[in-house]
Amino acid sequence: xxxxxxxxxxxNQDLLDAVCEVLDRMYFAALGPAEDAMxxxxxxxxxxxxxxxxxxxxxxxxxxxxxxxxxLQDDFTAGSSxxxxxDAARDAVGELCNIVCGSLLSNLDPHGEYRLDQPLPxxxxxxxxxxxxxxxxxxxxxxxxxxxxxxxQPQ
Amino acid sequence: MSLKVLIVDDSPLMxxxxxxxxxxxxxxxxxxxxxxxxxxxxxxxxxxxxxIVLTDINMPTMDGESLIRCISEDSTMRDIPVxxxxxxxxxxxxxxxxxxxxxxxxxxxxxxxxxxxxxxRVLGMQASA
Ligand SMILES: [Mg+2]
Numbered sequence: 001x002x003x004x005x006x007x008x009x010x011x012n013q014d015l016l017d018a019v020c021e022v023l024d025r026m027y028f029a030a031l032g033p034a035e036d037a038m039x040x041x042x043x044x045x046x047x048x049x050x051x052x053x054x055x056x057x058x059x060x061x062x063x064x065x066x067x068x069x070x071x072l073q074d075d076f077t078a079g080s081s082x083x084x085x086x087d088a089a090r091d092a093v094g095e096l097c098n099i100v101c102g103s104l105l106s107n108l109d110p111h112g113e114y115r116l117d118q119p120l121p122x123x124x125x126x127x128x129x130x131x132x133x134x135x136x137x138x139x140x141x142x143x144x145x146x147x148x149x150x151x152x153q154p155q
Numbered sequence: 156m157s158l159k160v161l162i163v164d165d166s167p168l169m170x171x172x173x174x175x176x177x178x179x180x181x182x183x184x185x186x187x188x189x190x191x192x193x194x195x196x197x198x199x200x201x202x203x204x205x206x207i208v209l210t211d212i213n214m215p216t217m218d219g220e221s222l223i224r225c226i227s228e229d230s231t232m233r234d235i236p237v238x239x240x241x242x243x244x245x246x247x248x249x250x251x252x253x254x255x256x257x258x259x260x261x262x263x264x265x266x267x268x269x270x271x272x273x274x275x276r277v278l279g280m281q282a283s284a
Pocket of ligand 1: 213
């Protein structure tokens with residue numbers, strides 16, 4: 001499988017850095033190591049995926065507990081969102097996924113050219129069960145947030 | 156100066172966030188309207204001309220690039236400054252958007268100060284033009 005050069009050098013730390021940068025700057029979230037996350041009691045999971053095409057191709061998938069997603073959307077909009085709670089939580093995770101993806105790709109390949117698809121809800125197990133090339137997990141406002149990325153072969 | 160702003164983004168959350176940042180930055184807003192994509196934005200501009208348009212790029216129906224092209228090609232709209240707010244900060248995209256007529260570019264994730272600085276720069280350019 002031929003993977004373009006910048007993606008070959010990408011590390012889990014690059015993905016983690018991108019997630020942290022976005023959560024810190026735009027969601028004003030308190031971040032910590034994944035071990036610090038509290039176990040979520042019966043909270044549903046929200047999984048969103050953003051696919052990208054161009055000089056880099058693949059998909060980024062993120063998973064956030066529903067309660068944590070509510071908190072994120074509340075912090076993001078200072079409580080001014082008028083959406084139904086579930087829509088707002090999905091929008092928060094979708095937009096997070098979108099910004100992290102764009103940010104990571106721009107960092108890895110600033111001379112590249114690519115397009116992101118609209119964020120879409122996804123299953124709990126991404127990429128048809130195939131292993132991700134990059135993954136990271138962290139505690140966000142005491143809740144576990146996970147990100148996984150898989151490169152695909154350029155068409 | 157009291158500003159009339161049009162925020163164009165398909166994410167309702169992002170529109171709220173941008174409005175919140177504008178209000179936090181101390182700008183006086185006469186009006187802050189929202190549009191969900193490029194087509195919606197053109198309709199809102201025809202209803203009432205804003206002082207500035209802040210637009211996302213990646214949107215369904217009509218994306219930000221097409222919106223900027225339509226604004227630049229319309230003699231009644233071409234003087235409205237457009238600032239792009241997008242996740243894509245590759246050189247290719249930025250230079251392409253500037254060529255199409257965007258006046259400023261703010262990459263997500265951004266701090267409130269960055270958006271304010273871009274607004275002041277672009278509105279300052281307008282005032283001195
Ligand atoms: Mg968008």
